[in-house]
Amino acid sequence: MKLxxxxxxxxxxxxxxxxxxxxxxxxxxxxxxxxxxxxxxLITTVxxxxxxxxxxxxxxxxxxxxxxxxxxxxxxLKKVRKDNPVLAYYGDGAGYAIGMAETxxxxxxxxNVIAIVVNNxxxxxxxxxxxxxxxxxxxxxxxxxxxxxxxxxxxxxxxxAYSGFDIGYLARGALVGAANINRAKKMIRKAFEKxxxxxxxxxxxxxxPCPTNWNLAPLKAKDFLLDExxxxxxxxxxxxxxAK
Amino acid sequence: xxKNRTDVTRCKGCGYCVAECPKQAIxxxxxxxxxxxxxxxxxxxxxxxxxxxxxxxPDYVFEIL
Numbered sequence: 001m002k003l004x005x006x007x008x009x010x011x012x013x014x015x016x017x018x019x020x021x022x023x024x025x026x027x028x029x030x031x032x033x034x035x036x037x038x039x040x041x042l043i044t045t046v047x048x049x050x051x052x053x054x055x056x057x058x059x060x061x062x063x064x065x066x067x068x069x070x071x072x073x074x075x076x077l078k079k080v081r082k083d084n085p086v087l088a089y090y091g092d093g094a095g096y097a098i099g100m101a102e103t104x105x106x107x108x109x110x111x112n113v114i115a116i117v118v119n120n121x122x123x124x125x126x127x128x129x130x131x132x133x134x135x136x137x138x139x140x141x142x143x144x145x146x147x148x149x150x151x152x153x154x155x156x157x158x159x160x161a162y163s164g165f166d167i168g169y170l171a172r173g174a175l176v177g178a179a180n181i182n183r184a185k186k187m188i189r190k191a192f193e194k195x196x197x198x199x200x201x202x203x204x205x206x207x208x209p210c211p212t213n214w215n216l217a218p219l220k221a222k223d224f225l226l227d228e229x230x231x232x233x234x235x236x237x238x239x240x241x242x243a244k
Numbered sequence: 245x246x247k248n249r250t251d252v253t254r255c256k257g258c259g260y261c262v263a264e265c266p267k268q269a270i271x272x273x274x275x276x277x278x279x280x281x282x283x284x285x286x287x288x289x290x291x292x293x294x295x296x297x298x299x300x301x302p303d304y305v306f307e308i309l
Contacts, residue, residue, distance in 0.1 A: 003295045005304035014303055018256035018281065023302030178264055178299040211258070218258035 006030040008039060008059040015053045019218025021175030021208025025118055026054050028185045029087065032192050033060070038085050045074045047090035047099075050124045054089065068099030075111045085114065085195055092119040092133045093126075096156045100132075103158075107165040110200035114191050117203070118175075120210040121155070121229060128213030132156040135232055140213075158205055159238040168200035169240035172233060174207040176222040180235070187237065194240060202240075207233055247291045249307040250284065257281035261297035261306070270297060 009030045016022050033039040044060045046052045048067040055062055065073035065088075074088035095103050095117045106115070122140050123129045129142040133156050136149035143152075162170055169191050173184030184206055191202035207229055209221035216224060248269075255277060261270050261284060269290035277283050284305070286297075298306040 001293060001295055001308060003298045003306070003308035005298070005307075010304045013254055016302065019258035019260065020302055023304070024300070027304065176260070176300070178296040181299045218260060219263055222260065222263075 006034050006039075008034070009057060011059060012057045014057045016050065017210075017212045019209055019211040019221060020050070021120070021206065021210075022050060022054065022118060024175045024181055025089075025116065025184075025206055025208070026058050028181070028188050029089070029116065030058060030060075032185065032189045033085075035189070036192055036196075038192065038196075041084045042087060043074075043077055043081060043084050044087045044089055045070045045077065047094040049091050049093060051089055051091050051118060068094045068097070069102060070094055071099065071102045071106050071113065071115055074113045074115070075106060078111070078113050085192065087114040087116060089116045090118070091124065092117060092121070092156075093123045093131055096132045096158070097123075104161065106201055107162045107167050107203075110165065110167050112168075112195065112198050112200055113202070114195045115201065115203045116188065116191075117158075117205045118208045119205050119233065120208045120213075122210060122213050124210050124213055128210070133233075135228060155232045157233065158203065162203070162239070166200075167203060167239055168194045169202040169204070169237075171203075171237040171239075171241065172205045172207065172235050174225060174230070174235055176207075176209055176225055183235075190241075199240070205233075207235075245288065247288055247293050247309055248286045248297070249309055250286055250305050251307070252283035252305065253277055254303045255281055255283040255305045256303055257283060258302065259284075260300040260302070264296045264300045266294060266296060267292055 070090040211221040273285035
């Protein structure tokens with residue numbers, strides 16, 4: 001089997017930390033876009049966060065949106081570029097904190113865009129503070145004794161928030177381990193296919209390790225993700241999958 | 245025979261590939277790249293071209309031939 005990462009993501013060295021999942025997510029998007037012959041037409045929007053480093057290491061037409069407004073910028077682009085696939089790429093900070101209104105209203109309206117959300121349970125670029133997705137008891141820069149779930153709430157789960165909305169596709173994958181990554185790629189491919197069929201909001205959340213801000217070595221971060229994070233964020237397809 | 249071509253200038257030494265390889269063909273060598281990361285080496289004899297390393301690598305080091 002011949003395998004080579006697409007030229008669109010390999011022309012430059014990435015600026016991510018060792019063990020970060022963003023590199024894998026970028027490659028999966030580029031692979032799916034190239035396999036479907038959409039790479040020249042794909043328009044992406046990135047957020048103001050670690051994910052925006054993709055501006056320098058992927059070759060797609062990209063708009064950098066205001067912080068948290070990635071999804072609505074993508075919706076606007078889709079309204080004027082109806083034939084192009086439009087993808088919003090952002091993190092859990094943008095999606096579930098500053099951009100919560102955009103996330104909810106996009107689901108309510110079922111706008112036809114692809115959303116790829118990288119969830120690492122903290123605010124990565126600002127230095128690892130507690131986020132709405134932080135696990136109960138998890139130590140972060142702003143919760144040094146562990147997150148108190150009674151005070152700050154349980155981790156935010158998008159499948160609960162979107163449970164009453166009729167959106168095109170909703171799935172959660174993980175960016176560690178070859179099997180999980182293959183599954184995540186299938187989810188992204190399904191999101192692209194449904195998006196091209198105008199089936200509405202195609203939302204894929206990807207769990208990513210953040211070794212730097214979790215203060216763990218990359219392999220320990222992988223174990224933490226698979227053992228702890230998946231207890232609160234189950235993997236699988238929630239809406240629009242073939243299983244249900 | 246070269247089965248797995250690596251570009252270790254991109255490697256950041258996270259070790260995902262070392263843990264993922266089903267044949268233990270990948271290990272850390274003693275070469276340090278320009279960024280100062282200890283990089284990996286592939287034993288071409290043991291490699292079975294499964295592509296696990298390619299899939300887990302966040303920095304596109306591997307090319308399976």
